[in-house]
Amino acid sequence: MPSPPIVSVESVVKDYKLGKTEVHALRGVDLRVERGEFLSIAGPSGSGKTTLLNLVGGVDVPTAGTVHVDGEDTSRLSERALTSLRLHHIGFIFQTFNLVAVLDVFQNVEFPLLLQGGSTAGERRARVDGLLAAVGLSEHARHRPSELSGGQRQRVAVARALVTRPPLVLADEPTANLDSQTGGTIIDLMREMNRRDGTTFIFSTHDPKVMSHANAIVRLEDGRVVSREPVGAEGRG
Amino acid sequence: MAGPGPGARWRQGRILLQIALRNLVASRVRTLVVGGIVALGVVVVVLGSSLLDSIDVGMRRSIQGSLGGHVQLYSAKSRDPLALYGGTMGESVLEPIEDFGRLKEAALSVPGVLRVVPMGIDQAMVSMGNVFDVALERLRGDVRRRQALAAPGPEDEAYESHKAHVHRMVTLLQQELRKAREIADETSGFYKDRKADFDALEQAVAQGFWERFDQDPLGSLEFLENRVAPLSLDGGFTFIRYVGTDLDAFRQAFPGAEIVEGSPVPPGRRGILLGKLYAEDWLKLRAARRLDKIKEARDLHGRRIAKDEELQRWVKENAGQTRDILLQLDPVKTRLAVERLQQALGSTDPDPGRLVAALLSTDDGNFDDRYRVFYQQLAPLLQLYTVRVGDVLTIKAPSKSGYMSSVNVPVYGFVQFRGLEKSGLAGIMSLMDIQSWRDLYGYMTAEKAAEIGRLKERAGARMLAREQAEEALFGSAAPATTSARAQAFDESRLLQRRGGARPQDELFQRTYSQQEIDRGVALNAAVILEDPRRIAQAMPALEAAARKAGLDVKAVTWLQASGLVGQSMSVLRIVLYAAVLIIFAVALVIINNAMVMATLQRVKEIGTMRAIGAQRRFVLVMVLVEVVTTGLLFGLLGAGLGILLVQAVGWAGGIPASNDTMYFLFSGPALLPRLGTTSLAISVAIVFAVSVLSALYPALIAMRVTPLEAMQSDEDG
Numbered sequence: 040m041p042s043p044p045i046v047s048v049e050s051v052v053k054d055y056k057l058g059k060t061e062v063h064a065l066r067g068v069d070l071r072v073e074r075g076e077f078l079s080i081a082g083p084s085g086s087g088k089t090t091l092l093n094l095v096g097g098v099d100v101p102t103a104g105t106v107h108v109d110g111e112d113t114s115r116l117s118e119r120a121l122t123s124l125r126l127h128h129i130g131f132i133f134q135t136f137n138l139v140a141v142l143d144v145f146q147n148v149e150f151p152l153l154l155q156g157g158s159t160a161g162e163r164r165a166r167v168d169g170l171l172a173a174v175g176l177s178e179h180a181r182h183r184p185s186e187l188s189g190g191q192r193q194r195v196a197v198a199r200a201l202v203t204r205p206p207l208v209l210a211d212e213p214t215a216n217l218d219s220q221t222g223g224t225i226i227d228l229m230r231e232m233n234r235r236d237g238t239t240f241i242f243s244t245h246d247p248k249v250m251s252h253a254n255a256i257v258r259l260e261d262g263r264v265v266s267r268e269p270v271g272a273e274g275r276g
Numbered sequence: 277m278a279g280p281g282p283g284a285r286w287r288q289g290r291i292l293l294q295i296a297l298r299n300l301v302a303s304r305v306r307t308l309v310v311g312g313i314v315a316l317g318v319v320v321v322v323l324g325s326s327l328l329d330s331i332d333v334g335m336r337r338s339i340q341g342s343l344g345g346h347v348q349l350y351s352a353k354s355r356d357p358l359a360l361y362g363g364t365m366g367e368s369v370l371e372p373i374e375d376f377g378r379l380k381e382a383a384l385s386v387p388g389v390l391r392v393v394p395m396g397i398d399q400a401m402v403s404m405g406n407v408f409d410v411a412l413e414r415l416r417g418d419v420r421r422r423q424a425l426a427a428p429g430p431e432d433e434a435y436e437s438h439k440a441h442v443h444r445m446v447t448l449l450q451q452e453l454r455k456a457r458e459i460a461d462e463t464s465g466f467y468k469d470r471k472a473d474f475d476a477l478e479q480a481v482a483q484g485f486w487e488r489f490d491q492d493p494l495g496s497l498e499f500l501e502n503r504v505a506p507l508s509l510d511g512g513f514t515f516i517r518y519v520g521t522d523l524d525a526f527r528q529a530f531p532g533a534e535i536v537e538g539s540p541v542p543p544g545r546r547g548i549l550l551g552k553l554y555a556e557d558w559l560k561l562r563a564a565r566r567l568d569k570i571k572e573a574r575d576l577h578g579r580r581i582a583k584d585e586e587l588q589r590w591v592k593e594n595a596g597q598t599r600d601i602l603l604q605l606d607p608v609k610t611r612l613a614v615e616r617l618q619q620a621l622g623s624t625d626p627d628p629g630r631l632v633a634a635l636l637s638t639d640d641g642n643f644d645d646r647y648r649v650f651y652q653q654l655a656p657l658l659q660l661y662t663v664r665v666g667d668v669l670t671i672k673a674p675s676k677s678g679y680m681s682s683v684n685v686p687v688y689g690f691v692q693f694r695g696l697e698k699s700g701l702a703g704i705m706s707l708m709d710i711q712s713w714r715d716l717y718g719y720m721t722a723e724k725a726a727e728i729g730r731l732k733e734r735a736g737a738r739m740l741a742r743e744q745a746e747e748a749l750f751g752s753a754a755p756a757t758t759s760a761r762a763q764a765f766d767e768s769r770l771l772q773r774r775g776g777a778r779p780q781d782e783l784f785q786r787t788y789s790q791q792e793i794d795r796g797v798a799l800n801a802a803v804i805l806e807d808p809r810r811i812a813q814a815m816p817a818l819e820a821a822a823r824k825a826g827l828d829v830k831a832v833t834w835l836q837a838s839g840l841v842g843q844s845m846s847v848l849r850i851v852l853y854a855a856v857l858i859i860f861a862v863a864l865v866i867i868n869n870a871m872v873m874a875t876l877q878r879v880k881e882i883g884t885m886r887a888i889g890a891q892r893r894f895v896l897v898m899v900l901v902e903v904v905t906t907g908l909l910f911g912l913l914g915a916g917l918g919i920l921l922v923q924a925v926g927w928a929g930g931i932p933a934s935n936d937t938m939y940f941l942f943s944g945p946a947l948l949p950r951l952g953t954t955s956l957a958i959s960v961a962i963v964f965a966v967s968v969l970s971a972l973y974p975a976l977i978a979m980r981v982t983p984l985e986a987m988q989s990d991e992d993g
Contacts, residue, residue, distance in 0.1 A: 098887055098983040119891060125983075126889025137884040141298035146291070153291055154889050156284025199888070 043110060045207055045239050046072040046095050051104035053090050053262075064090040066262040067104070072241060074206065077233045079253035079270075080243040086259040088243035089211055095241065096129055096209045097121045109206060126154055130200030132210035132229075132242075136192040138184040138199075144171070145180040148198045155203060170198040174228060190221035197228055201238065208232075210242035214249050226252045288894065289901075296902040303874065310870050310906050313863045315914030318963050320859055322918025324852045325955035333950065334943035335845055336834070341532040341943075342693045343519065343705065344834030345393065345802030346811050349379065349818060352830040358800055359839030360397065362517075367398055368839070370799045373827065377794035382825040383803055386817045390806050391529045394798035396520035396713045400673035401513040408449075408505040410659065411442050411606075412497060419493040434608065439489065441606035446480045446504060448603075453477065453507065476503035514558045516671065518548070518706040520713020522793050529804045532696070533707070538665035538689020544787040546709045548669060549691040554704040559663045562600055563636060564655065566590040567647055574643065581640045594636035601632055601658060609657045616653040665689055668784075671708075673716050683716040685709070686784050698939045711788055714796055800837075845941075860962065864970045871903055871974035878978075879985050887983035899975040900968070907967025915960055922949045 048070040054063050064087045072078055080088050093099040094106050097113045106113045109128050116124060125131075130151075138147045148167045152158055158166075171177045174194040184192050193213060200208050210229070214222030226242075226249055233240050242253075250256050251270060258266045300307045340346060343360045350358045356368035373379055376394045383392045418435040453474070479485055480500060489496045519526075523541050527533060541547030556565065570587055573579040581587045605613055610628050617631040618624060625631055635654070638646045663669060665687055672682040691707055805814055815831040822829035835842040875882075882895055925931065930946030933939040941947075 093984060096887070096983075122886065122889055122891050125887065131884075131887050133884065133887075135880075137880065137887075139295065139881060139885075141295055141302055142291075146294075150291070150885075151888055153284070153287055154894070156287070203889075 042074055044071045044107075045074045045076075045109055046070065046241070047105075047107040048091070048095065049105050049107075051091075051094060051101040051106060053087070053094060053099070054102045064262055065094075065101070068259075068262070068264050070257065070264060070267075072239060074239055075233070075237045076239050076241075077230060077252075077254040078239075078241045079250045079256045080241065080259060081245065081247075081250050081256050082243075082259035083245060087262045088245075088259055091259065092209050092211050092241065092243055095207075096131065097124050126151065127203065128205050128207060130203065130205040130208040130238075132193070132196045132200050132208065132213045134212040134215045136184070136189070136196050136216075138192060138195055140184055143181050143183055144176060144187070144195050147184070147195055148202050151199060151203045166202060167198075170202055173232075174198045188221075189217050190224065193217060193221075193225050194228065197225065197232070201232055201236075204236070205238065207239045207241070210240065212244055213242055214244065214246060219246075219248060222246070222249060223252075289897075292894075292898050292901050293905070295898060296905050299902055300906060306870055306874060307906060310867050310903075311910035311913070313866055314907055314910040314963060314967070315917065317856075317859050317863045317966070318911050318914025318959055319918040319921065321856050321959040321962060322915055322951065322956065323921060323949075324856065325959065326918075326922045326949040326951045327947070328849055328852055329952045329955055330947050330949045331845065331848065331941050334947060335838075335841070335941050337943040338696055338941070339834050339838045339841070340808070341530060342696055343395075343397075343530075343802070344837055345391075345529060346805045346808050346834055347803040347814055347818060348800055348832050348834065348837035349383065349392075349803060349822065349829050350800035350832075352828045354830075357839070358830075358832060358837045360837050361839060361841050362399075372797045372799055373801070373829070374797060375795060376798035376801065377791070377796075378825050379798075379801055379822060379827055379829065380794055382821040382827065383801070383818055386814065386821050388806050388810055388814055389803055389818070391525060391802075391804040393525045393529045393802045393804070394522055394710060394794070395802060396710065396717060396797070396799045397518070398520070398673065398713070398717065398799075399515050399517050400671045400716060402516045402669055402671050403513055408442075408445060409501075411438065411445060412501055412505060414438055415442055416494075416497050419497065422493075437607045439486065442500070443486050445603065446477070446500075449504070449507065450477050450481050473503065473507055477507060480504045513672070516550075516554065516558075516706055517704055518708045518713070520708045520710045520717070522790075523547070523549075523707060523709050526707060529802060530693075532694040533691055534694050535689045536692050538687070541688045541709060542787070544789065544793070546685060546712050546784055546786070547688040548671075548685040548709070548712070549689050549707040550663065550669075550687060551704045551706045552690045552692040553698065554706060555661060555663065555690055557704070559661050561658060561660050561662075562597065563594050564650070564660055566594050567636075567638075567650060570638070570643065571647055574640075581638065581643065591636070591638055594638070595633045598629055598632040598636070601654070602629055604658050613654060613657055617649075620649045620653055663687055671712075671716060681716055683712050684783075685712045696939065696943065698933070698945070710793055710796065710798070717797070803831075856962070860966050864966055867903070867907075867966075867970040868973055871899070871971060872977060875899060875974040875978050879981055882978050882981040883983050883985040886981065892979045895978045895981070896975045899978045900971045903971035903974070904964070904967045907963055907970075911960055911963030911967070914963070915956060918959070919951060919956075922951050925949050 048068055051065055051068045052063075053065040054061055056062070068087070068091060070091075080091060082088050090099070094101055094113070095108060097106075097108060097116070100106075100114050108124065111124060113121060113124075131137075139150065142150070145167055148170060149163055152163045152166065168177070168180075171180055174197055176191060176194055176198070179187060179191065184195065187195070193216075196213075200210075208229070213229075214225055217225065229240050229242070230252060232238055242249075244250055253270050255267060255269045257264055258268075339360070348358055348360070351371035351373050354368070354370040356370065358370065359368040362368075380392045380394070383389055415435075415438045418438055422432075422435060476499070480503075485496070524543050527540065535549065536552050538549070541549065550559070556568070560568075570581070570590055573584070573587055574581075579587060581591060602610075605628065614626060614628050614631060617628075617635055621631065621634055623631065623634065625634070632654075635646055635649065667687050668684050669687055670682055670684055672680055674680055685708060693705075803814070803818065805811065811833055815833070818831045819829060835845070885895060886892070926948045930948040931942070932946050933942045933944070938947075939945065
């Protein structure tokens with residue numbers, strides 16, 4: 040029996056108010072994401088990529104339709120439960136890195152583990168060190184984010200996103216603030232994690248070069264899914 | 277899924293604390309501003325409460341040690357509440373306790389009660405000392421001495437001089453009274469009644485009277501003493517505030533009362549101990565007193581005659597009012613004074629009046645020198661204090677029947693309360709024996725009735741009508757007619773002015789037993805407890821014991837009994853609390869603002885935390901920890917600073933008392949602030965509360981930040 044999709048978006052509509060105007064960000068979106076996928080959501084700005092990711096991440100709830108994440112209907116969950124869902128099941132990578140400035144690299148990565156509780160200091164250290172090694176930042180463990188380059192900071196973010204072993208990682212424009220080479224490195228890193236642990240990655244981007252690294256590309260336009268294609272035949276490489 | 281257990285909370289707490297501390301360091305300016313305000317607020321609270329604490333202690337010592345004791349008892353039927361230092365409209369009117377002995381017994385039966393002291397606090401009038409009386413007294417002494425010696429001798433010069441002095445005084449008196457009559461209405465009843473007196477005065481001025489003096493010196497003296505001297509406008513009256521009490525019990529209960537001159541009143545005897553400060557202010561020669569005050573102002577407070585209006589006024593009064601001095605100088609002394617002043621001032625002016633005036637016209641340049649000259653050269657010729665140890669004071673007051681009663685009390689010494697020497701409230705109290713007070717107050721003692729009866733027999737005086745006799749004996753509220761008033765006055769004058777064997781000497785030798793002292797009237801009683809901390813428990817017990825003895829008595833604390841003085845303390849406290857409240861309200865607003873701004877600046881960080889799984893409560897605690905840490909850190913800093921400042925004030929000698937009230941509140945010349953641990957604890961608690969309160973709104977904001985906002989923020993990470 041095939042495992043259920045890790046993410047299931049059905050007929051989702053999302054409207055929100057921007058001052059006096061009503062914005063129809065998503066106008067009926069359907070999406071299934073299987074476990075282990077490395078999916079890219081592509082589209083011009085204003086197409087609803089971020090909104091879709093927010094809904095999937097349980098950071099927002101749909102105006103209509105349902106979003107299921109790892110078996111849970113997000114609109115049925117309390118705010119508290121949603122937060123808990125995010126803590127245990129989802130990892131986030133932000134366009135602007137979003138690290139805690141006053142904590143050092145190690146502490147930033149460790150943070151979600153502290154929120155979860157139930158682990159000893161030794162266990163946490165082992166996990167964090169392992170991930171820092173995996174992202175190549177072992178010697179910066181005690182540095183503050185302000186002492187790192189953009190690329191290094193994003194790598195910290197990747198490590199933080201993965202520290203709790205979430206089945207799903209969401210990344211909103213993860214390379215937008217990086218140069219193309221660094222950006223490529225980040226995507227490759229994420230691919231590596233995807234391959235190693237089977238973690239599902241969904242990331243949004245408008246950069247074609249970045250897109251090409253994905254398994255599949257979902258194109259959004261004006262709040263609707265216009266296409267979904269696997270990547271392979273064209274331009275990977 | 278289960279939430280984090282207690283171990284996890286502890287770890288979260290640690291990371292929160294780290295985040296908080298690091299944030300404080302990261303935004304140094306904000307931290308210093310917020311922290312500075314908190315620290316300042318704490319310093320104010322610490323200083324203010326230490327001040328209050330110290331004044332509390334000072335007042336306690338002052339009041340308990342001078343009059344209040346620990347608990348005061350007085351009749352519950354009194355019209356006014358007890359006010360040991362006077363109320364707003366003069367003395368409070370209390371219902372007398374008829375038999376103090378019963379109250380004393382009842383009070384002593386309560387466990388923990390050490391002493392019970394009867395009191396009757398009142399104000400009366402005392403004559404400032406009639407120069408006439410002094411001069412007549414002296415002349416009488418001369419006469420007696422001359423009669424003892426057969427042949428004329430060197431005393432004769434003094435005798436003639438004194439006689440001339442009295443003659444001059446009588447002449448001066450007549451001049452003064454004539455002037456007064458010109459101003460007043462000659463047809464008024466007052467002058468009609470006293471025509472006989474003015475005639476007597478006319479007689480005494482006449483040259484013939486003085487030529488005939490030596491033929492009947494004692495008779496002439498008696499005439500002068502009884503008919504002329506009372507007319508003197510000299511001296512006038514001044515008010516004396518005193519407590520009539522069991523003097524021995526008082527000394528035991530209030531060991532701070534020290535005799536500074538003279539001796540204690542012998543046990544059981546009538547006598548008065550005058551307040552030292554009172555004597556300085558009221559019984560000292562005016563000019564000398566003014567000189568003293570000018571000296572104190574210049575030396576202790578750095579004031580200067582040239583710049584200070586009050587000092588200039590005193591100098592003017594000194595230079596203009598030389599009469600008091602001149603009247604004291606008989607011809608011999610006048611000559612000496614003129615010699616000395618001419619030398620000291622380098623003047624050839626023969627007129628004593630002008631010389632004295634010149635001496636007392638002081639400015640900043642010559643003051644110290646003139647002060648010295650006054651005390652070294654002129655003062656030895658004068659009687660500086662109108663009352664000396666051994667004198668008999670005549671104290672007058674309206675008795676409770678409405679007519680003037682008076683009592684003579686021998687002065688045994690001067691008293692002051694240790695530590696309260698300069699206090700206007702405690703320093704001016706005089707201590708009078710309780711029997712004299714009872715006489716004055718109008719409670720007829722059996723003795724006084726017998727006394728008056730004897731006098732009437734001896735003097736063969738006009739027969740008193742029966743109604744008037746009853747009034748005199750039992751003090752009932754009879755209508756006080758003019759004649760009755762004169763009668764009563766006559767009697768006391770008889771008591772005062774008799775020469776030879778004076779019945780009042782017997783009165784002063786009489787020793788009253790403790791029982792006689794106790795079994796009489798009192799207005800209130802001071803209760804001294806073994807343990808001052810048990811005041812609250814003792815009060816109902818005392819009231820109950822009194823009730824059982826059939827006395828309706830109210831018990832109040834020393835503080836309540838102090839009336840306005842204690843109330844002023846409460847006002848001070850309220851003012852301080854109000855100030856603290858305002859300061860912290862302002863601090864709250866400022867801190868709140870700063871924290872709100874800080875929180876708004878951290879929307880992205882907060883949103884991120886929420887996005888990656890931090891619950892709302894986590895964020896709330898984070899903000900709280902930050903503000904509370906600042907609050908506690910700087911609060912403790914402020915407390916430390918406050919303590920240092922309090923100590924520093926103490927090292928610098930404390931806050932000096934520059935007026936009477938402060939002297940009383942501080943229980944001494946300076947206030948040494950002290951810090952009670954309670955006040956300190958309260959200060960820190962206030963800081964904590966303010967920190968938490970000012971964190972609430974920013975914490976609420978932080979809690980409301982949604983993870984969405986983390987995504988939307990476009991600041992660089």
